[in-house]
Amino acid sequence: MSLSHILLVVSLTDFLYRIHVDACDRNCADKPVFTPSRLVVKYGDPVAANCSVCEDCLYLFGLETPLGEQNQNGTTISWKAPKMTEWDPAPSCYYTKKDSDDQCCSDLPITVYQPPDNVLIRFDGHTGPMFEGRYYTLQCEVQKVAPIENLIVTFYKGQTALDKQPYNGTYKKPVTKIYNLVITPREEDDGAQYWCEAKLELGPEGPQPPPVVISQKITASVHYKPRLQGSPHSQITIKAGSPLLLNCSAWGNPSPSYSWTLPSGSPHSSSSNVLTIDSVASANGGLYTCSVSNSRGTINVEFNVTVEEINIILIIVIVVVFVAVVAVGGLFYYHYYRTKRMGKYTLKDVFRLGRQHTAVPITE
The missing domain is CATH 2.60.40.10 (Immunoglobulins)
Incomplete structure (x- = not known):
């Protein structure tokens, strides 16, 4: 036949x-x-x-x-x-x-039923770092699973479940399906691990626990513009001769670079996050600008510095007044000590005091 x-x-x-x-x-x-x-x-x-x-x-x-x-x-x-x-x-x-x-x-x-042969996760049409605020599609590919109507796919970030997706369809034989999840990465997602899980929910008559196949983990790299550490003191008042320290520390991905513009409008040679002047003078007052940059953006931090000059005349007056007060106090103390503590006497009074003594009879 x-x-x-x-x-x-x-x-x-x-x-x-x-x-x-x-x-x-x-x-x-x-x-x-x-x-x-x-x-x-x-x-x-x-x-x-x-x-x-x-x-x-x-x-x-x-x-x-x-x-x-x-x-x-x-x-x-x-x-x-x-x-x-x-x-x-x-x-x-x-x-x-x-x-x-x-x-x-x-x-x-x-x-x-047949558990999946393999489960894969990837970003649809994208490799390399992601940019904060943009949309990206995570794809979870479940290969040769049956029945697809009993399959639940869960997307994870770390140990946090992001979304659970069933499949609306009926296929008795093994099929390969792709599940999608749109995400918008943020700064805190840099370094996060994404993965997906395919689970066959077969009811109480099925195997317990249900068959589960998970994907490998992919680590996200998220690029974002610089963020300033703390709140800068935009208005700074300092006395002449004191040290000046301006700090515009920030973080970002990629790591940011720094540049400074002085009150004169000219750039400063420092590429550090901290600008230091050991002893300020009146010429150092004005607006300082720190520019923090990476490939995702730039932030500018301004410091308005006011330098207070030392008043020499006032210091001299204070010193003179202090010396005068000390001198007057010294004279007053000397006069008081001489008249009240030491007392006044003459040799005549001393001899007179000697003759005034009389004998005191002693009785037995």
């Missing part, structure tokens, strides 16, 4: 099987009962089930299935297949009613 004849016979057999199954009444009383009532089988694994009919339904009953073997024992038909090789087997158990050609049927729902 030629190959074309074989294919014709197989097609005809399948057609007649479908016609027979479709002609059955699935809402009749005393329907055949499958045990278990639902099966979830991995493609290539063995499968088995039983079909039972009522005692009065033995006139003509059987099991229609495209694979496996069956064994009848009383009111029960046992069916098994060493390997699931069909994606939509749809076994049907039936019996023919007495004195009638009407048939009563029950179908055994079988979900045949």
